[in-house]
Amino acid sequence: MTSSQTILVTGATSGFGAALAKRLVKEGHRVIATGRRTERLTALHHTLGDALLPVTLDMTDISAIRNVPQQLPDAWRSVDVLINNAGLALGVGPAQDCDPNEWETMVHTNISGLIEITHAFLPGMIQRQQGYIISIGSTAGTYPYRGGNVYGATKAFVSQFMRNLRTDLLGTPLRVTNLEPGLCGGSEFSDVRLGDSAKAAAVYEGTAPLTPDDIAETVSWLLQLPAHMNINRIEMMPVCQASGGLSVQRT
Ligand code: NDP
């Protein structure tokens, strides 16, 4: 897939999604950029020009998601690549102290929104016999950590959904990849999660985390692979991060 593609990126208003939009337009693709913050999408449009189509979309609004394919302008309707990037974590407390409303928000955004938009674009991709679905999972979907409770579980769902999708799509030329980054700075992820910019900055203190540009680089590589190759999943971490083993409570 080296020629110009029409690529829909969810959550393009900041972080990974904004970096993806910029990189992919620079590489000659057309990008449909979605998110709730219309002013950010408008700013991206001004920066990147008509190769970017801004579409305001709340990933918790299921009926709006179902209408997206029909509401796109004709010239943008044949989406070749869907990048399921929109998502969030809320809170770092133990499960027993969490706000269940925050759990609902993560489930609605990271799971329900993701499966709905995937379902919305699958029929067109199958009809055209052309398509690639890339989801942004997380190492949190594989490695448990304190306070990861529902966020990590949503990413575990994404991981298994993508594996199952790949199985269902066997026999079609469609491709499916779950991209699972670890610690990544330079986005609003920790600001959203912690609701406090000083605490968010502290998460990355003394580290050299992955960056949104690293994610864009990886996706750019995926898109340049020959059509017969499917990368099922990529787990990536900064060099300063590794898994920490099991915990033991001693008396
Ligand atoms: P950001 O907070 O910078 O970006 C999140 C994006 O998701 C924003 O564009 C936001 O747009 C969008 N989004 C959130 N909720 C909704 C919603 N209800 N409707 C539509 N869009 C929504 O974080 P990142 O760029 O870091 O995160 C991108 C993805 O990467 C997420 O899925 C995250 O879980 C995952 N990830 C992040 C890692 C990290 O360490 N940063 C590591 C591994 C995975 P808006 O608010 O305008 O709607």
Ligand code: 8X3
């Ligand atoms: C984001 C990475 O480790 O904060 O998905 O959960 S982590």
